[in-house]
Amino acid sequence: xxxxxxxxxxxxxxxxxxxxxxxxxxxxxxxxxxxxxxxxxxxxxxxxxxxxxxxxxxxxxxxxxxxxxxxxxxxxxxxxxxxxxxxxxxxxxxxxxxxxxxxxxxxxxxxxxx
Amino acid sequence: xxxxxxxxxxxxxxxxxxxxxxxxxxxxxxxxxxxxxxxxxxxxxxxxxxxxxxxxxxxxxxxxxxxxxxxxxxxxxxxxxxxxxxxxxxxxxxxxxxxxxxxxxxxxxxxx
Numbered sequence: 001x002x003x004x005x006x007x008x009x010x011x012x013x014x015x016x017x018x019x020x021x022x023x024x025x026x027x028x029x030x031x032x033x034x035x036x037x038x039x040x041x042x043x044x045x046x047x048x049x050x051x052x053x054x055x056x057x058x059x060x061x062x063x064x065x066x067x068x069x070x071x072x073x074x075x076x077x078x079x080x081x082x083x084x085x086x087x088x089x090x091x092x093x094x095x096x097x098x099x100x101x102x103x104x105x106x107x108x109x110x111x112x113x114x
Numbered sequence: 115x116x117x118x119x120x121x122x123x124x125x126x127x128x129x130x131x132x133x134x135x136x137x138x139x140x141x142x143x144x145x146x147x148x149x150x151x152x153x154x155x156x157x158x159x160x161x162x163x164x165x166x167x168x169x170x171x172x173x174x175x176x177x178x179x180x181x182x183x184x185x186x187x188x189x190x191x192x193x194x195x196x197x198x199x200x201x202x203x204x205x206x207x208x209x210x211x212x213x214x215x216x217x218x219x220x221x222x223x224x225x226x
Contacts, residue, residue, distance in 0.1 A: 035215075045155075045163065045206055047215040059213045062115075095162060100210050101153050102174070104162040 002026035004096050004105035011111045012086055022079040022096030022105055030074035032099045033057075036081045038092035039107075048094070049081065064090075086112045116141050116209055120218030126226045127197050135221045137190045137207035144187060144211070151210035154183055154192045157220075158203040166205075167192065199225070 008020040022034070036048040049070040050059045058070055069082040079096050093107040117140040127133050143150045154167040165174045167183035170190060180195040194201055202225055207218040 044220050045157075045208070045217045047208070047217065050213075050215070059215075061214045097163075100151060100168055101155060101163070101165045101208060102168070104164070106162055 002103045006105045006108035009108035009110045017084045020081040024077045029077040034079045035097045037095045040092040118218040124222040128226045132195045135192045139188045142187045155206040
């Protein structure tokens with residue numbers, strides 16, 4: 001059974017940093033590109049970042065470029081999202097998703113507020 | 115950025131009814147590799163999204179065949195035949211051809 005389990009969320013002040021993790025199991029993690037997608041409360045889905053299976057290709061949404069860094073450790077079956085200079089508009093439920101949105105985690109909440 | 119326009123924003127249906135949802139893109143979604151990376155997702159209330167359809171018309175794993183996807187280039191449709199209670203929620207289209215990948219605003223399917 002495929003599982004994606006996000007962690008690392010919480011309440012953080014504007015301007016601070018936070019690092020999310022997504023631990024994968026049930027498939028060969030190193031064979032798949034991975035995405036981070038977020039959903040602000042009561043809003044639609046917004047793609048945040050993508051990393052290819054071997055980390056050769058990395059893409060970001062303009063809203064997070066220069067502030068967020070996606071990375072992965074294939075030995076640990078783990079995807080990361082390092083978030084810096086957080087803003088109130090980054091408040092959202094953050095999901096990791098496998099490949100072309102094939103599987104999703106349960107999401108982790110990030111709240112940016114003073 | 116590719117704009118994904120989904121219509122209608124909401125639908126009220128009776129169980130057993132058939133419905134269609136439209137998703138139009140501002141650019142062709144045909145990738146340079148010849149494939150069209152248009153997916154349909156369903157987000158049941160309080161749940162994570164689940165992929166229903168990938169590459170326009172391919173049924174995801176375990177997805178009932180009452181779901182079907184059609185379309186090409188810039189114009190795509192999700193059809194649900196014989197709606198069941200478990201189909202209620204928000205449907206999203208998402209393109210993964212052009213970076214940044216973009217989602218439609220969603221279509222909320224509710225019970226009449």
